[in-house]
Amino acid sequence: MTPRVSKVWTSCYSEAFLSSVEVQVLLRNGLPRFDIIGLPKNMIREGKDRIYSALSHLGIELPSKKILVNLNPADRPKEGSHFDLPILIGILKCLGHLSSGENDKDFYWGELQLDGNIRPLEDHLAHLLFAHQARASRLLLSQDKAELDSLQSFLSPRIQNIRNVADIFMCPSSPSLVVKASNSMDRVTRQWLDEDATNAKWSQLLGSSEQFLFWSLVSLGRHHVLVEGPPGVGKSSWCQALGELQRPLPPHLWWSRYQFQSRQKCRELKDLWNPPFEAPHHSSSRAAIIGGGHAQVLAGSMTRAHLGILFLDELPEYHRDLLEALREPLESKSITIARRGLSQQLPADMQLLAAMNPCGCGYYQSKKTCHCVPGEMYRYRQRVSEPLRDRFHWKVYWKYEAQKPLPEYKLCKLRDRLISAERQPPAPLGHLYLPTRLSARQQRLWLDKLSIYSRWKHCSEIGPTEVREFEDFSAQIEGLDKGHEAISIKRMEGER
Structure with missing residues (x-):
């Protein structure tokens, strides 16, 4: 007699990243026994008793045969109580209670309870997005029905909600139920435009029309900005408010944005289309911002800010080796972390915003008296090297302007203007003569601006x-007049 084998799919975290797991169930003659192989953790092995309880609720008795469950690939450790449901489904398919298609790639998640109910999956957004990227045909889990219905318009596989093990037999598996995700980017954009801006940080800012225009251009082009100025002029406030101008991400980028985020930061659907905003403290280690690890490579703030903003306040206070490590990712938009026997390339397409004081006390060229001697001022500014400064699109000296914004720079209207400008095709630039006073990199940045x-x-x-x-x-905006002579502050790169 040919052994009966069934296959279902699920996903779990392996080395801090989600990976797909093929659950293979074999039913063959032999002494009655239930074994799970493929490096399962204890929480998976304990699920055998929960599976027995679920079968008793369904009125199904296991035959006197050997049940062998293999979690493929077998060379990666697996953990998670959500393996209960896929193993149960595999057993039911082996027993002939459920149909099994050869080309079906159905994903299941769920922890079984002793009363037959299925516990909702934590971090379900990550698993659903991963299964969508893995081209799944059907997704079954226990979750809020309204939330799953809202997700269905963005995902191609059919999502089905099951609350109890009895619902397993009520879920049709017809191929006609596989849907095609609609182009719902317009709906996401409309929700972003209709958000309430009453308590928004952008609505509380004061500044000149040139300053509002400057940050609008920075948001549109995702330019890197270095803001200098004395304390209290609003450097950090402007940088933090810029996060509210980031356009929503299209659905095909949600997984790229989500996979490196903390599980606590993406609890709702709107968290998927909002680009990330990372602002690590200046006492953070190099591994915390760049990424690193020993047994496994973990993403840092730079990768978590992928497709979003990385804001470094008090830039000279960060460690020098950390600042120098920013130079390559700003050019290549990725970072490769190598360890002994391990190498991992992580995405780092971020927009870098940095703020700093002009000197150690912060009051150089301000209304208050500066107490720094020339040597101290020079050493303070040398903490940010010239090669790193050269990678910023804009290096501005910020001044406080107590002016209310024009109506066109209100958050709702500005968001609509950003969407319109983003859809505007770029004008040809090949006929322009580049400024010879700029370096090759600065010429490229000048063309971008x-x-x-x-x-x-x-x-x-x-x-x-x-x-x-x-x-x-x-x-x-950079603090120079039309003749490029200093008016508010002298360029201190050559000052000692």
């Missing part, structure tokens, strides 16, 4: 007038 400025102004072509207007705006 000019392109974003033209999209904001809805310019189809860029001529001498647009370039001159952009140069005047850049000089004004």
Whole structure:
């Protein structure tokens, strides 16, 4: 007699990353025994008693045969009580109580309870998004029905909710139930535009129209910004409020945004389309921000800010080796962490915002008296190397302007303007002469800033007038006049 084998799928965390697990169940002649192999942790082995209880609730008795469950791949440790349901489904398929298709790739998650109910899965968003990326055909779990219905429009596999083991036989598995995710990015955008802005940080800011325009361009182009200025002028407030201008992420990027996030940060559906905002303290270690580990590679704040913002306040207070480690990821948008016998490439497509004081006491060129001697000021500024400064699109000296924003810079209208400018095709730049005073990298950044400025102004072509207007705006926002001479603060890169 040919042994009966069934296969179902689930997912679990392995080395801090989600991976798919094929649950293979074999029913064959032999002494009655129930074994689970494939490096299961104790919580999976304890599930055998919960599976026996679920079968008794269904009125099904196991035959006097050997049951062998293999968790494939067998070389990775598995943990999680949600393996109860996929193992139960595999047993029912082996016994012939459920149909089994050869090409079905159904994912199951659920911890069985002694009364036959199925416990809701924690961190279900991560597992559902992972199964969607793995091209699953059907997803079964116990969760709030309204939340699953809202998720269904973004995911291709059919999501089915089961509260009790008796519901297993009520879930149809017809191929016609497989749906195609609709293009719901417009719905996400509308929800983002309709969000209440009463208590938003952006609505509490004061500044000139040029300052609001500057941060609008920074948000549109995802530019790296280094903001200098004395304490209390609003450097941190502007950087933190910029997170409210980040456009929502399309559904195909949700898994890239979610997989490295803390499980506590993504509890609701709207957390998936909101880009991350990471602001680690300056006492954080290099591994906490860059990433690292010994037995396994763990993502740092840089990777958790992928597709979002990494804000470093009090930039010179961070460790020097940490700051220098930022240089390569800012160029390549990824970081490779190598350990003995282990190498992992992590994404790092982040927007870097940094704030710092002009000197140790913070009051150089301000209304208060600066108490720093030239040597102290020079050593303080040298904590941020010139190669790192060269990677910022904008290096501005910030001044406080107690002006209420114009109506066009209200959060709701500004978000709508950002969406419109993002859809504007960029103007051709090949005919422009690049400023010779800039380095090769700065010329590339200059072109990027000019392109974003033209999209904001809805310019189809860029001529001498647009370039001159952009140069005047850049000089004004960076603290320079039209002749590029210092007006509010001297460039202290060459000052000692």
